[in-house]
Amino acid sequence: MAFPIKVCVVCSEEFELRQDKPGFANRCPACSEPESTEPVTNRPQSAEERKAEAEANEARRKAIRDLLYRKES
Numbered sequence: 001m002a003f004p005i006k007v008c009v010v011c012s013e014e015f016e017l018r019q020d021k022p023g024f025a026n027r028c029p030a031c032s033e034p035e036s037t038e039p040v041t042n043r044p045q046s047a048e049e050r051k052a053e054a055e056a057n058e059a060r061r062k063a064i065r066d067l068l069y070r071k072e073s
């Protein structure tokens, strides 16, 4: 018995939609794995993650600025 062939919305790979396939019906088994790193960047971030990222960006900007000023002087 054949399973319907679906196209994964994440990686565009074709996969068999099995009855017992865990996860989303429009995602291939690999992309349904909760621990897999998704190629899409629009995953929801927590406030803490956002804050940590903002601080990391700020620190990076500061480091680059210091570097540039030091080169100019």
Ligand SMILES: [Zn+2]
Binding pocket: 008, 009, 010, 011, 012, 013, 027, 028, 029, 030, 031
């Ligand atoms: Zn996929």
